[in-house]
Structures are given as C-alpha cells and as structure tokens.
Amino acid sequence: MHTDTALLARAGLPVTDLAPVLAEEPCPTLFATVSGAHLYGFPSRDSDVDLRGVHVLPAEDLVGLREPEETRSRIWDHDGVEMDLVTHDLRKFVRLMLKPNGYVLEQLLSPLVVHTTALHAELAALAPAVVTRNHAHHYRGFAGTQWRLFERTGELKPLLYTFRALLTGIHLMRTGTLVAHLPTLLGEVTAPACLPELIDAKTEAEHGAAHMVDGPSAARDVESLHAVLDEAQAASRLAERPSGFDALHDLVVRVRLGERVTS
Structure with a gap:
C-alpha cells in the first residue's frame, strides 16, 4: 500500500501531506487513512476530514500499573476545515477486526491512505481472514x-x-x-x-x-x-467465524517485541 496524493486530491481532501501532524504523535503510527464522507464518495464542501488509524504503544505501557492510552484522538483546524484523527493501539484494533466490525475494516482497507508502513500492508493482507457472514x-x-x-x-x-x-x-x-x-x-x-x-x-x-x-x-x-x-x-459463502486469529496474534506479538514500524 502507498500514499497516493493525486487520489487524495480527487477525493476532495483539503490537505494531502499530513506527515507534520503524524510526526507529533507520541507513539509510532502504523497507518492513517481517510474515513467518513470522503471515503464514501459524497463529501460536501464543508465536510470534516475523518482520519483513522493505528498506533503502537510500547510494551511497558501495557504491562505496568497505569491505564494504557489505547485510543488517541486529536481535532484541529486546517484553513477552516475541521480535521479529526482517531487511532487505536494495534492490539485493540486487531481485537475489533476479529469482531464483525465493518467500520475498522473500512479504515484498514481505505484507498485514501495518508500514512502507511509495511506492517499496514501485512495487516491489510490478513483482512480477508476475518470477514464473515456476520x-x-x-x-x-x-x-x-x-x-x-x-x-x-x-x-x-x-x-x-x-x-x-x-x-x-x-x-x-x-x-x-x-x-x-x-x-x-x-x-x-x-x-x-x-x-x-x-x-x-x-x-x-x-x-x-x-x-x-x-x-x-x-x-x-x-x-x-x-x-x-x-x-x-x-x-453467502463467507465463513461463520474469522480464521485469522493466530496470524494476527503473531503480528501483534512481533510488533510489541520490537519490530520497527517504518515506511
């Protein structure tokens, strides 16, 4: 997967380079994509921009006594347009994937990619294994x-x-x-x-x-x-239950144990 600025522009995004915003995030970002009306194909001139993605918490945040920040949210203004970034920690996102949750799959597979990594592509490749009739x-x-x-x-x-x-x-x-x-x-x-x-x-x-x-x-x-x-x-010929649990578990463990989140 890659960032296609021309595609983002055709979708009506007011800004296609969000690297400076993502650089301010306290944890590595595995991916960030566009959701909402821009993804659905009917943005209005005053639509907010909904950005969704995954961040990766350090292992100590999950094994210590403090509550981990599994979901992060930021809202800011870009030339009069409201920008909204919401990311989940990888483990939380994968747990949502394993439920019949189309919303997170839309985020993962959105063609409107503003930030991506090799791990994003790996996670997306596992998406078919969690799609079910449910x-x-x-x-x-x-x-x-x-x-x-x-x-x-x-x-x-x-x-x-x-x-x-x-x-x-x-x-x-x-x-x-x-x-x-x-x-x-x-x-x-x-x-x-x-x-x-x-x-x-x-x-x-x-x-x-x-x-x-x-x-x-x-x-x-x-x-x-x-x-x-x-x-x-x-x-439907889709399965009744997801089959990707083991592969997703292994991915989360690899990332948590130190595999770098890089482009």
Whole structure:
C-alpha cells in the first residue's frame, strides 16, 4: 500500500501531506487513512476530514500499573476545515477486526491512505481472514441507526449513510470484497434510481435537508434493501467465524517485541 496524493486530491481532501501532524504523535503510527464522507464518495464542501488509524504503544505501557492510552484522538483546524484523527493501539484494533466490525475494516482497507508502513500492508493482507457472514449484522445495524436519525432530522446525510451501509453489506455478502464508496457501489449493486441525485445534492451542504426525497418512497427502498441484505447473508459463502486469529496474534506479538514500524 502507498500514499497516493493525486487520489487524495480527487477525493476532495483539503490537505494531502499530513506527515507534520503524524510526526507529533507520541507513539509510532502504523497507518492513517481517510474515513467518513470522503471515503464514501459524497463529501460536501464543508465536510470534516475523518482520519483513522493505528498506533503502537510500547510494551511497558501495557504491562505496568497505569491505564494504557489505547485510543488517541486529536481535532484541529486546517484553513477552516475541521480535521479529526482517531487511532487505536494495534492490539485493540486487531481485537475489533476479529469482531464483525465493518467500520475498522473500512479504515484498514481505505484507498485514501495518508500514512502507511509495511506492517499496514501485512495487516491489510490478513483482512480477508476475518470477514464473515456476520458482518451483515454490522451493516444492518448501522443502517438502522442512520435511518432513525434521518427520520428524526430529515437531513440528507444520514439517508445517504443508510443506503451506503446497506449496499456495502450486500456487496460484501455476495463477493467477500469490502467497497465503501457509494458511487462505485451503484455500478455493482441494484440501487434506488434517486441516489445519484442525492449524492450531487449532498456536495452542496454537509447538513442540508433532504427536500427532494419522498419519505414513504425512501422507506420502501430501505425496507427492500434490508430484505436483499438478508437474502445475501443467507446465501453467502463467507465463513461463520474469522480464521485469522493466530496470524494476527503473531503480528501483534512481533510488533510489541520490537519490530520497527517504518515506511
């Protein structure tokens, strides 16, 4: 894996060189990628930039009496754009990988890479071994949460998040490949015809109202996609349980015992 500044620019990132920011982190950073609306393919002009990744705590932080800082978070302003960096310690991140957690896999496999290492590539290569049929539950639940938010606020953003989650889940169940980019998914999975218009509208305002959406029609579309996800999960050839525990355990031990995190 490598940092592609041209790809980051095409995704609408306001800054593509985050080396100075990452240099200030107290622990080595294994990787940092872009998540959120930029990854999903519908950032607005005022979208925050969500950066996610993994840091590596020294062994003494985990064996001593003090509580380790397993999750670190920073928020700063870059020319009027809010930047948000959240990283987990490698062990915590791998434990999340071993659960049916699509969110961390999206971070790991995001093509929008702002910092990477050889260990990032090694970790990404192990991702297929943790993908299971149960990841459908993650996307079903996330879609449900976002739909309820849309019903409460009437905003376009949670509606697009609802459709994105359902289409990602369906595609994952059918192919075993994780695709989080909604415009790409429209060419892979049968989707409501209104989605290109909704994506275009979202680029204008991060928290704009979904004035162009017919609520009952959207509800039928969401219900239909839930049914498709159920069918895709039932027919999926993915495993019931992850198979990558031993390889991931070995990777964490190697890194913790001193393997350097380098580009």
